[in-house]
Amino acid sequence: MTTISNPAPPTTTNSSTLALAGVSRWYGNVVAVNDVSMSLGPGVTGLLGPNGAGKTTLLHMMAGFLAPSRGAVTLDGQPTWRSPAVYRRLGLVSEREAVHSFLTAYEFVLATAKLHKLPDPQAAARRAVDLVELADAQDRRIGTYSKGMRQRARVAAALVHDPQVLLLDEPFNGMDPRQRLHMMELLHSLGDAGRTILFSSHILEEVEQVSGTVQVMVAGRLAASGDYRTIRRLMTNRPHVFAIRSTDDRSLAVALMAEPSVTGVELGRTGLTVRAGDYGAFTRMLPKVALARGVRVHQLLPEDESLESVFSYLVEA
Amino acid sequence: MSTVSWITARGLFGRRRFLLLLPLPVLLVALAVLSRALGVPPTDWGPPVLVGLGLAVVLPVVALIVGTGVLGAEIDDGTVVHVLTTPLPRWQIVLPKLAVAAGVTAATVVVPLFAAGLLADSVRLGLALAGAAAAGALAYSALFLAASLLTRRPVLLGLVYVLIWEGLLGNVITGTRVLSIQHYVIAVADRLAPTNLLETTVSVPLAVTMTVLVSVGFTLLAVDRLRSFSVAGETS
Numbered sequence: 407m408t409t410i411s412n413p414a415p416p417t418t419t420n421s422s423t424l425a426l427a428g429v430s431r432w433y434g435n436v437v438a439v440n441d442v443s444m445s446l447g448p449g450v451t452g453l454l455g456p457n458g459a460g461k462t463t464l465l466h467m468m469a470g471f472l473a474p475s476r477g478a479v480t481l482d483g484q485p486t487w488r489s490p491a492v493y494r495r496l497g498l499v500s501e502r503e504a505v506h507s508f509l510t511a512y513e514f515v516l517a518t519a520k521l522h523k524l525p526d527p528q529a530a531a532r533r534a535v536d537l538v539e540l541a542d543a544q545d546r547r548i549g550t551y552s553k554g555m556r557q558r559a560r561v562a563a564a565l566v567h568d569p570q571v572l573l574l575d576e577p578f579n580g581m582d583p584r585q586r587l588h589m590m591e592l593l594h595s596l597g598d599a600g601r602t603i604l605f606s607s608h609i610l611e612e613v614e615q616v617s618g619t620v621q622v623m624v625a626g627r628l629a630a631s632g633d634y635r636t637i638r639r640l641m642t643n644r645p646h647v648f649a650i651r652s653t654d655d656r657s658l659a660v661a662l663m664a665e666p667s668v669t670g671v672e673l674g675r676t677g678l679t680v681r682a683g684d685y686g687a688f689t690r691m692l693p694k695v696a697l698a699r700g701v702r703v704h705q706l707l708p709e710d711e712s713l714e715s716v717f718s719y720l721v722e723a
Numbered sequence: 724m725s726t727v728s729w730i731t732a733r734g735l736f737g738r739r740r741f742l743l744l745l746p747l748p749v750l751l752v753a754l755a756v757l758s759r760a761l762g763v764p765p766t767d768w769g770p771p772v773l774v775g776l777g778l779a780v781v782l783p784v785v786a787l788i789v790g791t792g793v794l795g796a797e798i799d800d801g802t803v804v805h806v807l808t809t810p811l812p813r814w815q816i817v818l819p820k821l822a823v824a825a826g827v828t829a830a831t832v833v834v835p836l837f838a839a840g841l842l843a844d845s846v847r848l849g850l851a852l853a854g855a856a857a858a859g860a861l862a863y864s865a866l867f868l869a870a871s872l873l874t875r876r877p878v879l880l881g882l883v884y885v886l887i888w889e890g891l892l893g894n895v896i897t898g899t900r901v902l903s904i905q906h907y908v909i910a911v912a913d914r915l916a917p918t919n920l921l922e923t924t925v926s927v928p929l930a931v932t933m934t935v936l937v938s939v940g941f942t943l944l945a946v947d948r949l950r951s952f953s954v955a956g957e958t959s
Contacts, residue, residue: 470953472802488950493810500954504801506730508737514805518727521809563805 429477452613455623507549553580790867851916
């Protein structure tokens with residue numbers, strides 16, 4: 407059995423802020439990104455959206471590889487477009503898998519370290535290769551690597567200069583479950599160490615496991631921003647769904663139906679499914695009602711606070 | 724050797740299309756040797772082989788393959804992003820790539836042109852052709868390197884320039900030679916080793932000035948375009 411070691415990112419705490427102010431990008435008559443404003447600080451943030459939502463365009467503008475048609479993208483106040491100096495603090499792992507296949511992973515990462523003019527490029531390259539657990543294969547040509555290994559080589563190159571901000575476009579593509587888990591741990595630890603990490607994904611489980619904070623893009627617009635559970639609670643136009651198990655489900659259902667915050671109750675074999683219009687009022691009221699009825703609540707689970715539910719509500723809206 | 728040059732050279736020699744460089748110089752030398760061996764007078768075979776093949780085809784085509792390969796191939800496959808996500812000033816990326824392109828092109832064409840010039844006339848003509856071709860290699864490389872950043876089809880653009888502008892219009896409308904690197908090379912070589920095998924209507928001062936202008940101008944243009952390099956606008 408293979409054990410997964412905890413990656414050990416550097417421990418510096420200087421943080422950077424990536425800010426977008428009224429950013430739009432259009433191609434002819436097609437608006438890919440529409441008036442997006444956000445500020446990304448330390449921690450891990452997931453950039454979420456269906457295909458064609460403008461995630462990659464947004465990431466390219468953040469990384470200085472695309473000029474905004476309107477608005478400004480800045481890293482610590484410095485525009486990212488036409489400013490190579492920002493790459494001292496910014497790393498990018500693009501979606502495209504392109505890597506110099508004729509180099510070994512170590513050569514590739516070392517070359518990147520030299521391009522960054524790091525004081526000790528060899529040590530930096532070894533550290534980055536270790537960080538992505540590629541040391542065993544570092545002397546093989548990248549052309550012989552699996553998709554996931556190539557991805558890790560690219561992540562190592564993006565991390566070699568220890569950037570304050572790391573942007574990753576679909577970083578888990580092609581990774582096996584173990585590599586995926588390791589990458590998630592790596593992103594977590596980088597975020598905990600004060601790095602600003604933004605990764606895009608259209609796979610909700612990935613985002614849910616790595617980050618509670620999301621930026622949701624829908625049709626080029628920023629549909630929601632922040633902790634997805636908080637976002638869900640702000641959606642007051644959609645009833646919150648709770649699963650409840652108690653000592654007397656039927657009695658509790660009758661009592662709940664009399665409450666104004668409850669919009670519907672369904673009695674099932676395994677318990678109650680309750681729809682509440684007001685999250686706060688319902689959660690405050692439930693213990694009182696249960697106590698008054700002499701019912702003991704064994705389980706209270708919010709059923710639609712998953713990222714999947716939040717996402718589907720946002721996309722449908 | 725800088726890291727950019729090292730990666731560029733590794734990438735260039737690692738691609739199969741680099742093998743396309745070999746047949747043309749070999750053909751140039753083979754035709755010169757054959758003509759000499761068969762006793763054909765140099766006035767008969769010199770112009771078509773030295774100019775028609777050497778300067779009009781071998782030099783620009785080799786420069787086109789190499790010049791578009793050092794950056795255009797990296798843009799095509801996306802690997803250029805790795806070099807661009809570094810704080811290097813963009814001229815520190817363009818100049819090493821230009822040096823590799825011009826160096827490889829010159830190394831590939833100088834020896835066969837020297838050999839052909841030697842067989843046609845003299846060591847002096849061989850050296851003149853080699854020297855002028857080296858300068859031409861720099862100008863062509865700057866042009867094709869910049870073309871990689873101006874269009875997604877730099878090879879097509881380069882072929883249009885070499886075949887249509889220089890090859891066709893240059894022979895029909897002599898005025899177009901003012902914007903023909905091939906004729907700058909001919910003018911400079913003819914000045915270094917005056918011979919009736921090389922003929923052009925372009926003056927030497929114009930040729931030298933234009934060679935410098937083309938080399939510097941397109942290099943500056945490439946640096947500027949690389950500063951504004953945009954990745955393809957996928958919106959997935």
